[in-house]
Amino acid sequence: MSSQNRRRRKGKVDRRQAALSSQSHLVDIIKNAHENDPTIVQSSIRHLVKISRRHRLPVPKAVHHLYCRKCLTPFVHGENVRTRIAAGQRVVTCLTCTNIRRYGGGPKFHRKQMHR
Numbered sequence: 001m002s003s004q005n006r007r008r009r010k011g012k013v014d015r016r017q018a019a020l021s022s023q024s025h026l027v028d029i030i031k032n033a034h035e036n037d038p039t040i041v042q043s044s045i046r047h048l049v050k051i052s053r054r055h056r057l058p059v060p061k062a063v064h065h066l067y068c069r070k071c072l073t074p075f076v077h078g079e080n081v082r083t084r085i086a087a088g089q090r091v092v093t094c095l096t097c098t099n100i101r102r103y104g105g106g107p108k109f110h111r112k113q114m115h116r
Contacts, residue, residue: 019055041074068094
């Protein structure tokens with residue numbers, strides 16, 4: 001037997017599948033933040049972002065708005081995040097690092113109209 005057979009390397013597909021499964025496990029931890037310890041939730045957010053960057057995977061949509069993208073702090077409404085509606089946009093301010101994030105396209109008259 002050759003040494004190559006004994007030391008089989010994982011292929012790209014296997015690594016991607018492992019990354020997706022670990023992503024889904026971390027998403028479950030982050031979604032149930034009220035049941036878990038805050039330090040565990042914060043470290044799982046860091047791991048999720050790190051895995052996503054390493055394997056060039058997008059962060060799942062279910063968790064995308066649940067943490068600050070600058071300091072990776074989990075959002076706890078009323079404690080470390082301020083949410084306002086301004087001109088049709090949801091403005092989220094992280095009170096830990098004062099990062100401002102705007103979600104939504106703004107009022108409808110600002111959006112480009114599709115001509116039919």
